[in-house]
Amino acid sequence: MSGQNGGTMRENNSTFENRPVTMNEKNNLLEIEEHMYILDDVEKPNVFRNMFPYSEIPKIPFNDRIVPHNMPKEIWITDTTFRDGQQSRAPYTTEQIVTIYDYLHRLGGPNGLIRASEFFLYSKKDRDAVYKCMELGYQFPEVTSWIRASKEDFKLVKEIGMKETGILVSCSDYHIFLKLKMTRRQAMEHYLSVIRECLEEGISPRCHLEDITRADIYGFVVPFCVELMKLMEEYNIPIKIRACDTMGYGVNYAGAVIPRSVQGIIYAIHTHAGVPHALIEWHGHNDFYKAVANSTTAWLYGCAGINTSLFGIGERTGNTPLEAMVFEYAQLKGTLDGMDTTVITELADYFEKEIGYEIPPRTPFVGKNFNVTRAGIHADGLLKNEEIYNIFDTEKFLNRPVLCSVSDTSGLAGIAHWMNTYFKLHGDKQVDKNSMLVQEVKKWVDEEYAGGRITVLTDEELIEQINAACEKLNLTIG
Numbered sequence: 001m002s003g004q005n006g007g008t009m010r011e012n013n014s015t016f017e018n019r020p021v022t023m024n025e026k027n028n029l030l031e032i033e034e035h036m037y038i039l040d041d042v043e044k045p046n047v048f049r050n051m052f053p054y055s056e057i058p059k060i061p062f063n064d065r066i067v068p069h070n071m072p073k074e075i076w077i078t079d080t081t082f083r084d085g086q087q088s089r090a091p092y093t094t095e096q097i098v099t100i101y102d103y104l105h106r107l108g109g110p111n112g113l114i115r116a117s118e119f120f121l122y123s124k125k126d127r128d129a130v131y132k133c134m135e136l137g138y139q140f141p142e143v144t145s146w147i148r149a150s151k152e153d154f155k156l157v158k159e160i161g162m163k164e165t166g167i168l169v170s171c172s173d174y175h176i177f178l179k180l181k182m183t184r185r186q187a188m189e190h191y192l193s194v195i196r197e198c199l200e201e202g203i204s205p206r207c208h209l210e211d212i213t214r215a216d217i218y219g220f221v222v223p224f225c226v227e228l229m230k231l232m233e234e235y236n237i238p239i240k241i242r243a244c245d246t247m248g249y250g251v252n253y254a255g256a257v258i259p260r261s262v263q264g265i266i267y268a269i270h271t272h273a274g275v276p277h278a279l280i281e282w283h284g285h286n287d288f289y290k291a292v293a294n295s296t297t298a299w300l301y302g303c304a305g306i307n308t309s310l311f312g313i314g315e316r317t318g319n320t321p322l323e324a325m326v327f328e329y330a331q332l333k334g335t336l337d338g339m340d341t342t343v344i345t346e347l348a349d350y351f352e353k354e355i356g357y358e359i360p361p362r363t364p365f366v367g368k369n370f371n372v373t374r375a376g377i378h379a380d381g382l383l384k385n386e387e388i389y390n391i392f393d394t395e396k397f398l399n400r401p402v403l404c405s406v407s408d409t410s411g412l413a414g415i416a417h418w419m420n421t422y423f424k425l426h427g428d429k430q431v432d433k434n435s436m437l438v439q440e441v442k443k444w445v446d447e448e449y450a451g452g453r454i455t456v457l458t459d460e461e462l463i464e465q466i467n468a469a470c471e472k473l474n475l476t477i478g
């Protein structure tokens, strides 16, 4: 596998066929590699019109270069709820930030799988939240910052006692030429000087390579990362590379062309720029519904950290949802490694009740309906064995027992299942779909819909009808 690029491809065709590589050859090769990825200081921006025609829907070209799987031994999640998340909504109060941070700590478990979170430092309120979170004394999530890239702000980060800060280093020509009005060389020199200032303060920079899925990977991103790795060696301070799929253009299809190929980008950063797995992070957006799949792909191809935000709240269509990556982690690794998934339900309740954020009902893992089955025929299956229509034991992992909502299509089985779940009836206490009680309630349900109702029945209505039926039949429930 060598550099795969649209316009400015430089390939390494050197091979050492069927014989051991000598030390000299290895050193030569390393030198060649380093010089192969020199900055391509183009005169005009490369906006990849073949992929992004703007007046047409973006296109996904393929060159069928296959990237090998290369999942790091250790992978983790990082959080941007208080940065990208807050950019897209009304700011959280200091108290809300501290409460959410505390939940994140519990969710991440003793192994700190929610490794870090990033905070604004702009206002007093922002800084108060940081102080309060730091006072909790948790190792994880590490409290990191997001600042304007200036000497004063680096000093502020240091004064507060933080080790790491995010710095914006936009890398596509859309940003370099069209927004910053710079050439690639000017942008690179500017970024490197800012990062040097940060290192001079002893702060570890996390470089946010904005818009990487529209950037010239071998003409700018790799040469820039090679320079960053040299700075890292010079200062002996870790430099993180955050690959930001700002517009959600990344795709995870095998053989797709960079800069859209997630695996191609991660491969280039790790193999050709020499960035260690632990220092590569992926930050996705969901504009094309791909935030989760792309993030998992980034893990699979060499990225250790996936940056996420709670419930995917972030700019436009949002970021990779944190809770989704918890379950992706468990599926890839075969273990939760100590993460407490029930905290996800507590967080969802907190967001709805305390923050007033309405979680769309069909949202996986947290929406009101995520494990609610409506159709009668499905409910019948659930009643026989809940595994048939539930993704996993949602009661155990999320404190959310599988539910069957009652509507005109629920049938007797749906009503019986609703009662058993709602009243937590187990064993011989359970009601049967053929019982008098269920039949009596069904009569009322049928009348409701025969009268033209089109909405599902609420819990309160059902409880009222069940109580009335129990009284009529001289029964008690449970």
Ligand SMILES: CC(C)C(=O)C(=O)O
Pocket: 084, 168, 208, 209, 210, 211, 244, 245, 246, 247, 283, 285
């Ligand atoms: C502003 C940058 C860092 C970002 O969040 C993104 O690229 O999505």
